[in-house]
Amino acid sequence: MLDKLQAVEDKFRELESLVSDPAVIADMEKWQRYAKEHAQLLPIVEKFRAYKRTVQGIADAKEMLADGDAEMKVLAEEELHALKAEKEKLGAELPILLLPKDPNDEKNVIVEIRGGVGGDEAALFAGDLFRMYSRYAERQGWRVELLNANATGIGGFKEVTFLVAGYGAYSKLKYESGTHRVQRVPVTESGGRIHTSAATVAVLPEAEEVDVAIAPGDLRIDTYCASGAGGQYVNRTETAIRITHIPTGIVVQCQDEKSQLKNKAKAMKVLRARIQDKARQEQEAAVAADRRSQVGSGDRSERIRTYNFPQGRVTDHRIGLTLHKIDAILNGELDALFAALITADQAERLKRVHS
Template sequence: MLEQLQAVEDKYKELESLIADPSVLADIERWQSYNKEHAQLAPIVAKYRAYKSVTQQIAEDKALFDEQPDDELRHLIEEELTELNAQKEELDRELPLLLLPKDPNDARNVIMEIRGGVGGDEAALFAGDLFRMYSRYAERQGWRVELLSQNATEIGGFKEVTFLVAGAGAYSRLKYESGTHRVQRVPVTESGGRIHTSAATVAVLPEAEDVDVAIDAKDLRIDTYCASGAGGQYVNRTETAIRITHLPTGLVVQCQDEKSQLKNKEKAMKVLRARLKARAEQEQADAVAADRKHQVGSGDRSERIRTYNFPQGRVTDHRIGLTIHRIDDVLGGDLDELLAALITADQAERLKQVNE
């Protein structure tokens, strides 16, 4: 590991020289590329230099200790060594994590799709609960939420809802939410007081940029139709709703939330690009990577990843065996404890894989 860290520091120093080179400064694209790589390595180099400094101080203190100092100096050295060893232990835990390969999508915005599953109206209501949970979590993080498309039910839920979450690191945290979420509670539509089990699926897609996915206009069939739903002078009168079919894959995206046909098309294309990007990445992963057992955040939509049990007031994440008895807080957007545990479990699994 230390050899890897030294190689990173050497590369960091080389980039520092290149960034200051007049010939590089004259080539803005080249300079930006070097500057970006330099910034990415900076956190690792800072921790490695702190590690070297602490290690050197420990060696110096031990050398002083071997000289058999008087009691007062011995006491001071012992106190400093205790503190330095604690710092070294912390750095020993952090440095391997910094060397793990980065997910190239982590810095991206997120497109989330929630669909009511088994359970009819209750599943649709639960899909609405999940949408509000993620919206409130995004608000806590200072992220922006933009509704892209929805198929709402009359009693306040969603058969499906698609929305964008825009903010620094959105995908790096929300990617663990992909999968099947299950709820156990007495539905508002249940007169006998019986507990029902319903489900909703959540898909988390990194937002694709135009350059990520090449879409040939000839591969698209674009249909317009009258928007349906409650309210609005445009509803059922003007063909503003858009349905885009990607002919090679059969993927269909539709949007009707905006009054402008152009805006609906822009939103639909944004979702289509994200789905095509996710599809291509999944095909590549299936082809080159062996399945990781007990993988955190695998994105398998048939996988039951979490249960929200209202009678017991608990939320259980089945991937890591974590139970939190604060269901109202979690559904109110307090996801920090859950996501921190999932990130830690994922890092541990990846470290194990690297070591093997």
């Protein structure tokens, strides 16, 4: 590990020299590439240098213990104890920093939520999840843009698709793909019985045009009149768009905007993300036969979390974590949940590296 870290520091020094080279500065594209790589290595190098300073401090403290007077030895003993604890802490953090980065972590995401089993109650729960993620995004300073929604008349969604734009959005929200289950007494239930409903969540990294090449001949584009909850027409003009990607059979639609052009642009954004996600899943399936063992694998048939209202708890089944603060979580307070998922993911990846 130390050899790898030293190689990273050597590369960092090389990049440090390059980003201050006048010839490189004159070539903006090259400078930006080097500067980005330099910034990515900075946290690893800072931690490694702190580790080396700690190791040197331990050596100095041991020398003081051997050669110092009685008073100095007491001070050295105290310092040695603190430095050993610091070395152990840094030694646990450094392998995590060396784990390969997910190339999508910095990207915006497209989130799709669909009400599953449970009828109106499932649609209401889909609405709860949409508000939960929207409030979390607001806390992070991220922007939420509605792309498509099929609303019900009672405040829920049969399905809703939205963009979350902000640095690192995918790194946090990628763990949300899967089936979310809710247990509560529906507002429509007069007998007070607890019902179980579900909604599925898909989190896709936003794909740029350069990431996914789509030939115009591979698309079938249909237009229709946008309609609102209960089937009422939003307008009589065919502004809604349905796009079918013929090679994959993927179908997306958008009716949120009053402009056909804007709806088409939004639909294409979703289509690119879905095509990229399909390719990613196929690639991962070829490399790893059992993706479901991984935290955040994105298997949408997997029940990942239960929201139990009578007990006021939220349980993430992948990591066995239960938090008794359902109201706070549904209000977008997801930091504790995401921190636990990230830690579990890192532990699993470290285990695979050393196996």
